[in-house]
Amino acid sequence: MPHKPPTKEELERRKTVGIHEETVTNVSANDFPMNYPGEDHSWDIEAFKRNFRVEFHQNDPFEASFSLVGCDASIANAFRRIMIADIPTLAVETVFINNNTSVIQDEVLAHRLGLIPFKGGREGLHKFLKWWRRPADESQINNSYYDFNTVLLRLDVRCxxxxxxxxxxxDPTKLYKHAHVYARDIEFCPVGRQSRYFSGDDVIAPVHPDILIAKLRPGQEISLTMHMHKGVGSDHAKFSPVATASYRLMPVIQIERPILGADAEKFARCFPRGVIGLEPVTKEEASRKGSGYEGHEGELKAVVVDPMRDTVSRECLRHEEFKGKVKLGRRRDHFIFLVESTGQWESDAIFLEAVAHLKKRAQDLEKQVINMVR
Amino acid sequence: MAKAKVKKDEPTAAEPASDVVMDEAPTSHQPEAADDGMSVDANENEDDIEEEEDEEEEEEEVQRVRLLPGSTPTAASFEFLNEGHTLGNALRYIIMKNPEVEFCAYAIPHPSENKMNVRIQTFEGTTAIEALQKGLRDLQELCDVVTDKFIDARERFVAASSS
Amino acid sequence: MSREEYQVPNTGSGNSPAIGGGSFNAGQRDFSGESGGGVIYYICGDCAVRVPLERDTPIRCQKCGARVLYKERTKRMVQFEAR
Structure with missing residues (x-):
């Protein structure tokens, strides 16, 4: 018997993860070759290009939201993990304390300074600055700091x-001078060619100048120097360029049987505002036999307006009146990303860098495999 | 965890290099060797440094892919160093999309070690190593398509929101 | 090492084991109070005034007479990893 190509409903069903009162069904990806007899799901870059699309929802400098439609969870997750852990960022790595008579302990102060996010000129940060490697010979460590791998910062406050x-x-801020030490008190000391890349608006400065570092009282002093290096989030969370990068799957709400009148209002309240809208039943719908709308012309019915706003709390599944009338689910190949940057990279640049990073990893491994075979 | 070193002389501030010692590593998408430098303990690394030096003397990468023993041309296991779920799952997905591959799975033997094993079993038409190479190439193509579509979508969005 | 064999550490007599490789610039003045002629300042426990004391002088604050004195923070630079 010749194989029938799948219907549109069947394709929809395959792509949807079912969400029920207490279970989740159809979770795993199923578009592999030989999974469905007679169908070819092998990797085809042209088919991927046809089905894959990107849609932007928001593109502010430090917060971007976009959808990737048509790719698999493993790929989307790889991008998310790379954004969090493998994108290089500049942060304070070593703190040289000359004097700290505040109540904040040295190590606590150093830890806090490491966590402050900094911004700077894009070209300088991404192209000019290189990685710093600890020299093999420990005594040469003072010769390993150059203008292209270390940024110098100073903090000198006396209360x-x-x-x-x-x-x-x-009020202590009025009674004493410099009682509160903020991130804006950190001075950037450019060395060598750094003044070429980091000057004017591009100066290396904290993203949030109002971060409180320590509180002082008269006679207390903080005097320290800091070295900033490049690092990745997998090493320490201070190097992660994103506050977080996350994705969620696109929710799917299917109203199978009509929900009318007061029920419709209650249904709309089960979801966040804007997900469900109320529309009057048209004459034409009421006349359709078997639709369930007979005799209800003019009444308000529930209609799915914007499922993307839904948080899938499954509230509607808790009520008897909606049993059998609504099906909840999520689209397995539609990922709504939210990338919140800490300020050093721009959100869309972070995603592009993540994709490029994955490509480079695959490229490097390809070379390694050839090496291995040789 | 704080490590204090009491030093008599303040380290000389970053000096401009007249004769620049440039690492061959680019600033973005770093090779894995960079990870070592960051996580080394400040004090107890005398012995470790010698080992590192022997392997990376010429600044070349350590061999990060290995064929595990007991592999045949059509059924092979590979061990990747410094890789985890990020690449493992993505690679497994792409390799499974190859109709010549009978079986593909990845595993991380122990979470404390940065090793990832991939097992590929193919039908008679191709070898496991070819399937792996095809998978890596397909992954790169996929990244190119994603980049292009992303940049187009961004331009469209920026144009639409500014008009 | 028995209790009797313990010797008070001398100035510039070498690195303490915790430092592991940090270079010690022996040229810097470091009077840990052993050789007479160095005046060390202590901080009074009650009035927080800097009290200069020499060796073998009675331990009392000049201003308020308190007998609890604290040592000042070291002038040496200390290095930390911001982790």
Missing amino acids: EHNEDAAPGET
Whole structure:
């Protein structure tokens, strides 16, 4: 018997992960060759190109939201993992403390400084600055810092009494000078060619100047120097360029039987605002036999307006009135990414860098496999 | 974990290099060797450094793919160093899309070690190594398509939102 | 090493084992109070005033007479990894 090509409904069903009251069904990918007899699901770059598309929802400098439709979970996850762990970023690595008489311990202060995100000129950060490697000979370590692999920062704050404060003043920021040490107190000290790449707007500065580092009282002083190096998130979370990068699958809400009137309003309340809309039943729909709308012309019915806003809380499955009338699911190949950058890279640049990173990894491994075979 | 080193002389600040010592590594998508430098402990590394030096003397990469013993031309296991689920799952998916491949799976023997094993079993038409190479090539093609479509979508979005 | 054989560490007599490879610039003045002629400042426990003390002088704050004195933070530079 010749094999029939799958119908549109069948294709939809294959792509949907079923979400029920207490279970999730049809989770694994099934588009492999030999999974469906007579169908060819082998890798075809042209077919992929035809089916794959990208849609942007938001493209602010440090927060981007876009959809990847038509790729597999393993690929989307690979991109997400690379964005979090493998994109190089500049952060404070070594802190040389000359004096710290504050109540914050040295190591705690150093830890806090490492976590402050910095921004800088794009060309300087991504092209000019290279990696710093610890030299094999430990005594040569002071010769290993060059203008292309280390950025120097300084923090010198001394807290003193403020003579001009009003008597009876209780606010420490007014009573004392420099009582609060903020990230904006960190000075960038360009060395060598760094002033060419990092000047004016491109200066290396904290993304959030109002990050509170420490609090001081008169007589206390913090005086330290910092070295910044490039690193990756897999080494330490301070090097991760994203606050987080995540994706969710596109929700699918199918209304099988009509939901009308008061039920429709209750149905709309089961979802976040904007997911379900209410529309009046048209004369033409009411006249259709078997649709369930007979005799209900003019009443409001529930219609799915924007499933992307849904958070899939499955609230509607908890109510008796909707039993059998609605099917929830998620589209297995539609990934809605949300990339929140910490400020050093732009969100869309992070994704492009992640894709390029995966490509380069595959390229390097290809060479290694040839080496292995030889 | 804080490591304190008491030094008498402050390290000389980053100096401009008249004769630049450039690493061959590019700034983005780094080779794996960079990971070593970052995670080395400050104090106890005298012995480790010697080992590193022997392997990476010429700044060449260590062989990161190995054929595990007991492999035949059509049924082979490979061991990848410094790889994890990121590449493992993606590679497995792409290799499974090859109709000549009978079986493909990846496993990470122990989470403390950065090793990943991939097993490929093929039908008589091709060898396991060819399937692996095809998989890696397909992965690169996929990345190119994603990049192109992403850039187009971004341009369309920027144009649409500015108009 | 028995208790009697212990010797008070001398100035510039070498690196302490915890440092492991950091170079020690022996040229810098470091009076840990052994050789007379170095005045070390301590901080009074009550009034927080800097009290200079020499060897064998009685341990008392000049201002308020408190007998609990704290040592000042070292002038040496300390290095930390920001992790």
